[in-house]
Amino acid sequence: MELKQLCEMQGISGREEPVRMAIYHECVEKLGEENVTIDKMGNVIAHKAGKNPDAPHVMLTAHMDEVGLMVINATDDGLLRVRAIGGIDPRVLVSKRVRVGYDVPGKDGKEEKKAISGVIGAMAIHQQSAADRKNVLPIDQLFVDIGAKDKDEALRYAPAGTPVTFDTPYTPFGDGLLLCKAADDRVGCYNMLRLLDAEVSGDTDFVFTCQEEVGCRGAAGAAFRLMPDIAIALEGTTANDAGDMPEVSKVCKVGQGVAISFMDNASIAQPEMFAEMMNVAKACGAAHQVKMSVSGGNEGGVMQRTGMGVRTCVLSVPCRYIHSPSTVCALSDVEAQYQLAKAYLEK
Amino acid sequence: MDIFGYLEGMASQHGPSGHEGPVSQWMAEWFRPLTDSVEIDPLYNVIACKKATVATPDGSPAPKVLLCAHQDEIALMVSDILPDGTLRMGQVGGVDPRILPAGVVKVHASLSGEILTGVVGAVPPHLLSDADRKSNYKREDLFVDLGLSHEAVRQKVAIGDLITLCGPATKLLNDRCAAKTMDDRACVGVLLEAAERLQRMQHMCDVYFVATSQEEVGCKGAAVAAYTVDPDLAVVLDVSHATIPASRPDTTVPLDAPAATYGPFIQHKLLEKLKKTAGEHHIKLNTEHATSRTGTDTDNVQVARAGIPCVLIDLPLKYMHTTVELLDMNVMKECGRLLSHFLCDIDERWDEDLWS
Numbered sequence: 001m002e003l004k005q006l007c008e009m010q011g012i013s014g015r016e017e018p019v020r021m022a023i024y025h026e027c028v029e030k031l032g033e034e035n036v037t038i039d040k041m042g043n044v045i046a047h048k049a050g051k052n053p054d055a056p057h058v059m060l061t062a063h064m065d066e067v068g069l070m071v072i073n074a075t076d077d078g079l080l081r082v083r084a085i086g087g088i089d090p091r092v093l094v095s096k097r098v099r100v101g102y103d104v105p106g107k108d109g110k111e112e113k114k115a116i117s118g119v120i121g122a123m124a125i126h127q128q129s130a131a132d133r134k135n136v137l138p139i140d141q142l143f144v145d146i147g148a149k150d151k152d153e154a155l156r157y158a159p160a161g162t163p164v165t166f167d168t169p170y171t172p173f174g175d176g177l178l179l180c181k182a183a184d185d186r187v188g189c190y191n192m193l194r195l196l197d198a199e200v201s202g203d204t205d206f207v208f209t210c211q212e213e214v215g216c217r218g219a220a221g222a223a224f225r226l227m228p229d230i231a232i233a234l235e236g237t238t239a240n241d242a243g244d245m246p247e248v249s250k251v252c253k254v255g256q257g258v259a260i261s262f263m264d265n266a267s268i269a270q271p272e273m274f275a276e277m278m279n280v281a282k283a284c285g286a287a288h289q290v291k292m293s294v295s296g297g298n299e300g301g302v303m304q305r306t307g308m309g310v311r312t313c314v315l316s317v318p319c320r321y322i323h324s325p326s327t328v329c330a331l332s333d334v335e336a337q338y339q340l341a342k343a344y345l346e347k
Numbered sequence: 348m349d350i351f352g353y354l355e356g357m358a359s360q361h362g363p364s365g366h367e368g369p370v371s372q373w374m375a376e377w378f379r380p381l382t383d384s385v386e387i388d389p390l391y392n393v394i395a396c397k398k399a400t401v402a403t404p405d406g407s408p409a410p411k412v413l414l415c416a417h418q419d420e421i422a423l424m425v426s427d428i429l430p431d432g433t434l435r436m437g438q439v440g441g442v443d444p445r446i447l448p449a450g451v452v453k454v455h456a457s458l459s460g461e462i463l464t465g466v467v468g469a470v471p472p473h474l475l476s477d478a479d480r481k482s483n484y485k486r487e488d489l490f491v492d493l494g495l496s497h498e499a500v501r502q503k504v505a506i507g508d509l510i511t512l513c514g515p516a517t518k519l520l521n522d523r524c525a526a527k528t529m530d531d532r533a534c535v536g537v538l539l540e541a542a543e544r545l546q547r548m549q550h551m552c553d554v555y556f557v558a559t560s561q562e563e564v565g566c567k568g569a570a571v572a573a574y575t576v577d578p579d580l581a582v583v584l585d586v587s588h589a590t591i592p593a594s595r596p597d598t599t600v601p602l603d604a605p606a607a608t609y610g611p612f613i614q615h616k617l618l619e620k621l622k623k624t625a626g627e628h629h630i631k632l633n634t635e636h637a638t639s640r641t642g643t644d645t646d647n648v649q650v651a652r653a654g655i656p657c658v659l660i661d662l663p664l665k666y667m668h669t670t671v672e673l674l675d676m677n678v679m680k681e682c683g684r685l686l687s688h689f690l691c692d693i694d695e696r697w698d699e700d701l702w703s
Contacts, residue, residue, distance in 0.1 A: 075592055122445060173463070179494075
């Protein structure tokens with residue numbers, strides 16, 4: 001699948017179904033139905049046998065879900081009340097476009113449905129008080145306007161629980177950069193789909209996980225089921241490298257290669273595995289960097305503490321403005337993540 | 348008129364105040380088939396004239412009516428190039444910094460002649476103090492990321508280059524639509540709707556449709572256009588705040604109908620005439636007050652030359668000065684219908700009872 005298609009697909013945490021089914025079908029096409037499972041959490045697990053029976057059993061993850069919003073109610077005048085699913089700074093929501101609901105193709109007895117457009121407005125600058133200008137609008141004062149005239153109409157189009165995603169077209173820009181939504185972590189999904197073709201050394205389970213953004217809930221169950229020897233998360237991570245950022249605050253640099261974490265807020269990379277990953281990166285020529293700052297958390301944490309313990313390492317594509325409607329990453333870093341993961345799996 | 352088609356087009360135009368050259372050319376093409384002459388003046392006002400189609404009964408000269416809606420937009424400009432190639436922003440007109448974080452912008456690079464895509468970035472929340480996290484970002488704290496190295500940016504972009512906002516026309520339920528620059532190009536669309544209706548109507552006045560420039564920086568284009576046209580009376584069209592949950596009482600109008608302003612800058616008898624026209628044609632017309640300044644071209648047109656009686660028609664708009672300015676396209680049509688009938692009601696006796 002193309003990265004554009006994956007990034008523009010809708011799938012907030014707990015409602016990953018459009019992404020899940022597209023990924024499931026591609027996995028089945030490549031590995032056969034008998035090797036692909038959708039588990040009880042909604043993860044897609046694609047199994048590939050290794051060529052070396054002595055090589056460790058590897059679990060690779062990339063999460064399907066993206067941060068977004070969920071409808072909880074509507075105002076009397078027809079505006080949707082929403083809450084964030086995953087960590088979203090409300091300041092990035094003002095004056096943005098969203099898609100409300102998902103496109104559902106009319107097949108298998110399902111009624112065809114289309115997502116509808118919405119916008120998040122705010123009081124005009126002319127009418128703001130000094131306090132309005134200063135204070136951040138919290139999520140309960142931001143509304144999604146779909147053009148509905150009253151509460152009934154609004155909730156008919158978007159009942160409570162309706163998922164809402166950013167409406168950002170996939171836009172290449174600058175010097176090899178990409179502007180999109182959901183790069184975290186569709187870049188990982190994109191690479192993992194490509195890795196299904198790798199000549200893996202050990203038995204490998206490619207796990208497209210759900211609910212990472214609300215506490216890595218999908219990866220926990222999948223790791224328990226698989227009990228791998230090694231787990232690697234393919235992620236998108238915050239870069240913090242642009243503008244007048246002090247050098248000490250930078251986490252990694254966009255365009256400088258895949259970021260290998262020695263530690264983040266969820267786990268410490270298994271030191272031998274970290275060293276091995278650095279060596280593989282050097283040997284295969286994949287552009288790489290060490291994630292410079294302890295920041296963010298991801299599935300590495302829950303996988304590491306599964307069962308009797310799992311050796312983990314995290315390989316990330318650096319992303320600017322992560323968890324916003326306008327995530328920026330470098331296509332060369334996406335490629336580097338693929339190269340390094342492939343070289344490691346085939347070793 | 349295909350209102351949504353027009354809105355899609357206008358939202359893709361870039362025309363910050365003082366730099367309306369390209370958008371004025373685009374606007375002129377819309378007026379050309381509907382009017383007798385179209386000119387663009389030195390300030391980029393587009394002045395389109397449609398002559399009276401019937402003579403006055405007493406042979407007196409046709410009354411001249413000036414219609415104003417502004418075509419310029421608020422924007423930003425490059426104020427500095429930072430060491431990593433990101434840009435600091437100044438502003439052209441009142442841009443609310445709250446709308447900028449994670450927004451997409453176009454940088455009009457003067458050295459390379461390109462229009463570059465940029466993303467507005469900020470220091471992320473986890474690096475801010477608790478107090479700063481509760482405050483909105485100031486424009487000075489934000490930057491535009493072009494995804495280019497400092498050297499590449501230096502070759503393309505100069506200090507002072509314009510930065511425009513992006514907000515394509517997005518169709519919503521109930522014929523509502525959101526886009527950037529509804530303020531006030533939607534009202535230029537109302538002028539076009541009225542011009543199209545006039546093709547099938549008879550009017551005794553000469554009509555001057557003007558898409559004005561530099562409204563957002565002090566209604567400068569309108570002052571010049573009013574001098575040039577030298578009208579007997581004027582109708583100004585601008586957007587007005589529609590009600591949202593945070594609105595304070597008496598500061599907004601409902602979204603679903605045109606409105607007209609009353610107050611000292613508005614000629615009260617002309618307003619009565621407008622209300623009468625609305626009533627005769629079953630057009631719902633709300634009103635709103637302006638105790639002095641209206642914040643529209645009216646403020647300058649009223650005092651142009653020896654003075655010009657004005658009325659002000661308001662097109663209700665939610666979320667003004669954002670990239671999701673939202674209106675009801677049916678109300679645009681109603682405004683156009685009202686305006687066309689009002690023009691047909693202007694005859695040689697229009698000013699008989701203005702001051703009693």
